[in-house]
Amino acid sequence: MLRWFEQNGPEGDVVISSRVRLARNLKDYNFSLKLDTPDAHKMIGEAAQKLRVLPEFKDFHEYHFENLEEVQREAMKERHVISPFLLSQSVAGGFVSSNEDLSIMLNEEDHIRIQAYRAGMDMERAYEAADHIDDCIGAVLPYAYDTQYGYLTTCPSNVGTGMRVSYMCHLPALAWNNKIQGIAAEIGRFGLVMHSVYSDGNKSAGDIYQISNQITLGVTEKELIENITNIVQQIVTQERILRNRLKEKQKISVLDGIYRSYGILKYARKVSLKDGLVLLSQLRLGLAEGLVKTPDERDYAIYQLMIGIQPGNLEMLASQELTEEETDVMRAQFIRENLPSIE
Known part of the structure; x- marks a missing residue:
């Protein structure tokens, strides 16, 4: 079975991937940044014990940092299986699907980070996958949730849905025409942020950019997805216009x-x-x-x-x-x- 990055999805000429990430915490533990080492081990152990027996996880690979070499963790980060933040943790673990499109990180910035990838512009399917796994985990582990504020998270910007959605795009024509900074400033007005995936100081290598939401409180999951998708579709259109211009004139x-x-x-x-x-x-x-x-x-x-x-x-x-x-x-x-x- 092909992994998500080994295939091109919808709008794949520009959009490399769609990602949904859900931040969740367990109500019986301090947030990860306040967990001491024994409690971190206890939290990970309890979560892993409950998750590994779920039928939805039968084809997932379970990992714990104490059993991994540094290079193995680095390679997982490079394949987007784990986050840079998790890589910096001394105590961490998680589960990853066989084709690496679903990943559950334990003891990230929040106790649980669920992320789902799909190739191309396919955010709806990415959300469906993340939401299903979220329901399965929530059925066996008690989440920290407030009826007024929603899911409680370490970072206040994640409170509410606890959801970050992002598109990874290949934007060489916009980059060559010095349009990236202007677009980044413009989408900021709509609660989005844009950054280079592979950067060397202030320069981007490979013209790969990630566009994601910054606001999670006061909006629904559907609204978040619709907002970012509408804006990314406009960026895709601009990229294609400039590509066609390059083909016509140069x-x-x-x-x-x-x-x-x-x-x-x-x-x-x-x-x-x-x-x-x-x-x-x-x-x-x-x-x-x-x-x-x-x-x-x-x-x-x-x-x-x-x-x-x-x-x-x-x-x-x-x-x-x-x-x-x-x-x-x-x-x-x-x-x-x-x-x-x-x-």
Whole structure:
């Protein structure tokens, strides 16, 4: 079964993924930031004991940080299975589905973080999956809930539905035309925030951006989804307009950039992470716009390579610790072995 990042979903030329994240706390414990180590272990143990016997979790993998090496945790973060915050916790655990589209994190910023991914613009299905798992967990574990304020969370901005929804988008045309900062400022008026997924200081590598809501109180789950989806659809439209303009006015230059990027990816023996993301971004644009094609016209998901070239996943593949140079060599080899043919 393909993992969500190994496939392209609806509106997949621009939208890489839809994610729903639910924040929940157990009413009998202090919030995670106030939990001492023994209570953190106790909370995780109680939650895991109740969840592992649920039929909905029979195909999930259960993990606990004390049984994982640092590189395993890093690789999970790179694949979006766990959050950067969970990675920073010394005591943590959770469950992840076999195709990694559903993840339950224990002792994150809140006791329980449920997240569901779907490829492309498919937020409704992501929400249905998260909501179903939420109901299953809530049936066996008592949530901290207030009839006036909703779900009680560590961060006040999550109080209410406790839900954050986000779209991950590939926006090279908007980035090349210096439109990203303006869009980020504009969507802020609607309670949304935009940030680069892979950034090097103030610069984005790969032109991948995440757009998510900031407000959870006073609005329903349906309203949150409708608000962000309507705005992201407008961003998708703007991206496509600029892509078409590039194809009409600078087609040869765009094609030249795509084929040059492909040549480096195909033959380079050392590739840095930043260069790999930039080159793969070019190739993704070419495939999405039909400027280049695979011989069998297969709908190849380039984002799986963007995840695969991350250092933690490369070390996992190599089964050994790598120096920076060895990582760059391994990255180039991984790309060569997994790069689709084009014509």
